[in-house]
Amino acid sequence: MNIKILDSWLRDFLITKATALEIAEKLSLTSVSIERVEPLGKDWVYDIEVTTNRPDLMSVVGIAREASAVLPQFGINAKFIAPKLPTPKTSNEKASLTIHNDKLLVHRLCAVVMEVRIKPSPKYIQERLETSNIRSLNNVIDVTNYVMRTIGHPTHVFDYDRIANHTIIVQESKKGEQITTLDNKTYTLEGGDIIAVDGDKNIIDLLGVMGLKNTVVTNDTKRIIFFIDNNDTAKIRKTSMGLSIRTDAAILNEKGVDPQLAYDALYYGINLLEKIADGKIASDITDMYPGKPKPTTVSVSQETINKVIGINIPLKTSITILEDLGFTTSVKQNTITVNIPSHRLSDITIEEDIVEEVARVYGYQNIPSILPSQNTMRITKRNNAFYWESVVKSALKYWGFTETYTYSFVSEELFEGTITDAIEIQNQLSSDWVYMRRTLIPSLLQVLRENKTFETIKIFELANVYEKNGKDLPTQTSTLAGVVKKKNVSFFEVKGIIEQLFLDLGIQKFKFSKRTAGGNGADVYIENVKIGEIEILDEEIVDFELDFSMIGKYATTKKVYRPIAKYPPIIEDMSLVISADIQTDKIIEEIKKQSKLIVSVTLLDIYQNTRTFHIIYQDKQRNLTGKEVGEIREKIIKTFKSKFKAEIR
Amino acid sequence: MIGIKNAAISFVLEAQNQAELEEIKLQFLGRSGQLTLALKEIPKLSLENRAEVGKLANEVKNTIEETIEQKISEFKTQKSKVTKEKIDVTNPGIRPPLGHLHLITQAISEITDIFSRIGFTRVAYPEIEWDYYAFTALNFPENHPARDDWETFFINQAPDPKKGQVILTPHTSSGQVREMLSQVAHDKINIKMLNIAKCYRRQSDVSHTPMFHQFEGLVIGENISITHLKGTLDYFVKSYFGEKRTSRIRPYHFQFTEPSFEVDVTCGVCLGQGCKLCKAGWLEMGGAGMVHPNVLKYGGIDSKKFTGFAFGWGVERVLMMKEGIEIDDLRLLYSNKLEFLEQF
Numbered sequence: 001m002n003i004k005i006l007d008s009w010l011r012d013f014l015i016t017k018a019t020a021l022e023i024a025e026k027l028s029l030t031s032v033s034i035e036r037v038e039p040l041g042k043d044w045v046y047d048i049e050v051t052t053n054r055p056d057l058m059s060v061v062g063i064a065r066e067a068s069a070v071l072p073q074f075g076i077n078a079k080f081i082a083p084k085l086p087t088p089k090t091s092n093e094k095a096s097l098t099i100h101n102d103k104l105l106v107h108r109l110c111a112v113v114m115e116v117r118i119k120p121s122p123k124y125i126q127e128r129l130e131t132s133n134i135r136s137l138n139n140v141i142d143v144t145n146y147v148m149r150t151i152g153h154p155t156h157v158f159d160y161d162r163i164a165n166h167t168i169i170v171q172e173s174k175k176g177e178q179i180t181t182l183d184n185k186t187y188t189l190e191g192g193d194i195i196a197v198d199g200d201k202n203i204i205d206l207l208g209v210m211g212l213k214n215t216v217v218t219n220d221t222k223r224i225i226f227f228i229d230n231n232d233t234a235k236i237r238k239t240s241m242g243l244s245i246r247t248d249a250a251i252l253n254e255k256g257v258d259p260q261l262a263y264d265a266l267y268y269g270i271n272l273l274e275k276i277a278d279g280k281i282a283s284d285i286t287d288m289y290p291g292k293p294k295p296t297t298v299s300v301s302q303e304t305i306n307k308v309i310g311i312n313i314p315l316k317t318s319i320t321i322l323e324d325l326g327f328t329t330s331v332k333q334n335t336i337t338v339n340i341p342s343h344r345l346s347d348i349t350i351e352e353d354i355v356e357e358v359a360r361v362y363g364y365q366n367i368p369s370i371l372p373s374q375n376t377m378r379i380t381k382r383n384n385a386f387y388w389e390s391v392v393k394s395a396l397k398y399w400g401f402t403e404t405y406t407y408s409f410v411s412e413e414l415f416e417g418t419i420t421d422a423i424e425i426q427n428q429l430s431s432d433w434v435y436m437r438r439t440l441i442p443s444l445l446q447v448l449r450e451n452k453t454f455e456t457i458k459i460f461e462l463a464n465v466y467e468k469n470g471k472d473l474p475t476q477t478s479t480l481a482g483v484v485k486k487k488n489v490s491f492f493e494v495k496g497i498i499e500q501l502f503l504d505l506g507i508q509k510f511k512f513s514k515r516t517a518g519g520n521g522a523d524v525y526i527e528n529v530k531i532g533e534i535e536i537l538d539e540e541i542v543d544f545e546l547d548f549s550m551i552g553k554y555a556t557t558k559k560v561y562r563p564i565a566k567y568p569p570i571i572e573d574m575s576l577v578i579s580a581d582i583q584t585d586k587i588i589e590e591i592k593k594q595s596k597l598i599v600s601v602t603l604l605d606i607y608q609n610t611r612t613f614h615i616i617y618q619d620k621q622r623n624l625t626g627k628e629v630g631e632i633r634e635k636i637i638k639t640f641k642s643k644f645k646a647e648i649r
Numbered sequence: 650m651i652g653i654k655n656a657a658i659s660f661v662l663e664a665q666n667q668a669e670l671e672e673i674k675l676q677f678l679g680r681s682g683q684l685t686l687a688l689k690e691i692p693k694l695s696l697e698n699r700a701e702v703g704k705l706a707n708e709v710k711n712t713i714e715e716t717i718e719q720k721i722s723e724f725k726t727q728k729s730k731v732t733k734e735k736i737d738v739t740n741p742g743i744r745p746p747l748g749h750l751h752l753i754t755q756a757i758s759e760i761t762d763i764f765s766r767i768g769f770t771r772v773a774y775p776e777i778e779w780d781y782y783a784f785t786a787l788n789f790p791e792n793h794p795a796r797d798d799w800e801t802f803f804i805n806q807a808p809d810p811k812k813g814q815v816i817l818t819p820h821t822s823s824g825q826v827r828e829m830l831s832q833v834a835h836d837k838i839n840i841k842m843l844n845i846a847k848c849y850r851r852q853s854d855v856s857h858t859p860m861f862h863q864f865e866g867l868v869i870g871e872n873i874s875i876t877h878l879k880g881t882l883d884y885f886v887k888s889y890f891g892e893k894r895t896s897r898i899r900p901y902h903f904q905f906t907e908p909s910f911e912v913d914v915t916c917g918v919c920l921g922q923g924c925k926l927c928k929a930g931w932l933e934m935g936g937a938g939m940v941h942p943n944v945l946k947y948g949g950i951d952s953k954k955f956t957g958f959a960f961g962w963g964v965e966r967v968l969m970m971k972e973g974i975e976i977d978d979l980r981l982l983y984s985n986k987l988e989f990l991e992q993f
Contacts, residue, residue: 310874356908400746
């Protein structure tokens with residue numbers, strides 16, 4: 001919540017030599033954040049961010065009281081001047097006013113009938129309101145806003161003569177009831193909203209949120225009801241959020257306003273109406289207070305204060321700080337018992353809340369910086385999932401890939417799979433972000449489309465994909481995907497990347513086989529578990545997607561030493577003319593089968609229907625003879641002739 | 650003998666090409682070369698001289714051979730120098746492929762590195778999460794206005810009777826109670842967690858993207874205090890932004906910490922003097938605080954015995970606060986324009 005107030009307004013309630021800039025700085029360090037202080041003529045405007053736990057600071061008086069407590073901590077004298085609330089003159093003339101409250105809805109209700117003369121407000125009120133971003137309308141309406149900003153409690157006015165039987169009944173709305181607010185908008189209520197009806201059962205107010213058109217003060221108004229209602233916060237919130245009516249009053253009321261302030265607001269308002277609207281009281285003052293809060297205390301030991309803050313704060317210092325902030329305290333055996341004033345009741349309930357009050361005013365800048373001790377580290381493995389992530393990312397980077405970060409949610413168009421199985425966002429922000437993705441590929445292809453001017457693109461992404469999981473949380477699987485786009489792209493270029501990645505991660509047992517999902521490409525296996533796919537999309541695009549959580553399971557940094565061979569190998573290249581139907585891996589397997597002395601077979605070259613293999617023969621125990629190798633070669637040739645009708649070139 | 654040696658070496662050294670060297674070799678070491686002829690004279694010498702001269706002759710022979718070998722290899726290297734083609738060294742080099750890691754990845758690895766040096770362990774928790782871990786267990790009452798600040802995305806799935814709705818986690822703080830529960834089984838509570846993850850909020854403008862990243866620190870142990878939070882914060886700020894930048898904490902409010910802080914870092918442009926880009930010299934980095942006793946309770950930890958601090962800061966935020974990376978529209982990070990990605 002932000003409020004803007006003028007420095008001159010603040011100084012109605014605060015006496016200090018501190019400059020506006022000093023006040024802003026000191027408050028920011030110890031209390032509310034003053035986001036900006038800007039000069040306005042001879043005056044200054046504070047833009048103050050008030051946290052939701054401190055609705056008591058959403059007012060000039062609240063800020064003045066807080067400033068008077070914190071400035072002395074910096075050696076600057078400051079004194080809080082409480083607002084003057086003289087008892088108003090009553091009148092003999094008694095206008096009738098009947099009010100029925102519902103104590104479950106309204107905790108405190110104050111009201112009075114006044115004769116007024118509608119005219120513009122004095123200049124200083126107009127200026128103060130306008131700097132607070134509140135439009136000045138006429139003196140009576142301005143009083144309601146001025147009182148709210150000064151004292152901190154929202155207030156309302158009705159045109160007395162437009163209320164049937166001068167009767168106000170507080171009740172809950174029923175579903176389907178319609179209202180027209182004072183800004184001329186019509187709403188249908190959901191039911192359960194706090195409303196007021198008059199003697200004819202017309203709805204005349206949406207309490208704590210906004211006034212209604214049928215009873216609004218106009219230029220012809222002669223008599224008003226000045227009305228202050230302290231409401232149930234949850235109901236206000238539901239109404240305000242449900243109807244999207246976010247008035248300053250609603251925002252304050254839903255956070256909980258100190259009901260003690262209602263009477264201050266009433267008196268302050270009556271005085272102001274007398275002063276600027278020729279106001280005269282024309283009825284008894286109503287004050288119904290069924291929800292008076294019980295006073296509470298919170299106790300905290302010096303030990304707890306010191307433990308949380310981390311240094312020794314003398315008991316005396318803590319007490320002074322608390323007393324300056326408006327708490328009363330008593331001490332017994334190093335434990336402070338703090339009486340909580342009504343305006344802090346909702347915020348201060350446990351000992352840590354008291355520690356915060358002491359610590360912030362003592363000054364966080366006065367607390368030293370110490371690193372937590374190092375001797376208690378948990379033992380963790382270095383090669384966890386995060387480690388493999390960084391290994392893979394940097395490998396791909398050095399192989400020319402650029403990393404993308406695309407959104408986890410996709411449009412219906414980009415969603416792959418059955419829509420009925422999709423994880424759908426309920427409160428969508430855009431039709432581009434509707435379903436949680438099950439695959440990264442469509443997002444990467446979208447990146448290609450958005451970078452059409454690039455002829456060659458190599459991109460990858462490592463992110464979670466999601467899948468429904470019954471009544472449980474959806475599964476979230478770390479996934480690595482990449483796309484290569486270039487003229488005459490080769491499947492083998494992408495396959496090679498995956499092979500090298502696996503080898504770099506210490507994964508040996510992997511294989512590629514024809515895609516089962518249709519389309520051209522390959523399924524990728526580690527130890528006979530399918531962990532991903534390569535897909536040839538068209539002449540220019542090949543993509544791949546791998547389950548990275550599985551890769552993480554098989555990856556290892558374990559190294560195994562094998563003695564270096566003492567006896568030299570014999571190497572030869574053998575060209576086979578063989579049907580293209582026979583897969584290379586089958587041929588290699590068959591060659592290896594022929595002798596234990598064949599330690600390695602790799603494909604060297606393919607030319608038309610001739611495949612050349614690089615064969616290494618070796619014995620660890622002795623030198624091989626040409627004769628031995630010759631025999632094996634003959635065996636290979638024979639086998640291939642009979643089994644595959646292959647010829648040796 | 651010595652005369653032969655000296656003559657041979659001076660010839661070798663003056664030789665202009667390999668052909669000349671071959672001639673010299675013949676002249677001295679060939680079948681009727683000078684040295685060969687001299688060697689044939691040895692048997693005519695007296696016995697005691699024979700051994701001495703023989704030894705000397707061998708030395709001379711070796712020296713000449715070595716010198717010739719040396720000269721040959723000199724010629725070989727000279728040969729490539731001789732074919733010195735003229736090269737334009739300003740022509741481009743042949744470079745190995747080099748891609749680019751996303752700025753977010755770069756920031757995350759830097760952050761991880763900084764915190765792991767002081768003993769933090771990186772963890773990961775669900776991105777699609779129960780309301781329970783994101784709010785309830787973090788001390789957010791039902792329907793509390795503070796929940797609004799998180800602008801949460803909800804998933805279309807029947808709520809769990811205990812854990813509530815399925816949501817996209819709006820902050821990494823959802824990992825706090827999960828981390829505590831995973832550690833409670835250990836006899837000593839000793840948590841130093843670093844949780845870096847994707848988060849989601851229902852907003853998109855120049856300074857917000859619906860998906861973003863946070864890094865969350867959680868430290869729980871005996872006698873963990875505000876001083877330790879400040880120490881950790883100062884260490885991170887100096888390590889990540891550089892020695893010149895300083896940090897401060899100010900009062901703030903969060904449901905799940907008490908006391909709560911807002912953390913500021915001096916502006917990288919004006920270094921705290923105050924300028925157009927900052928608030929009186931300071932930039933807000935994010936929230937922090939001492940773990941609320943109710944949150945410890947949800948995590949099964951005795952708040953009388955243990956205390957802790959937590960912080961959750963935006964990866965994008967700290968990235969933007971780094972000198973030189975003042976990106977004017979945060980959405981550019983996720984636009985995946987190659988012209989952008991290839992800059993880093």
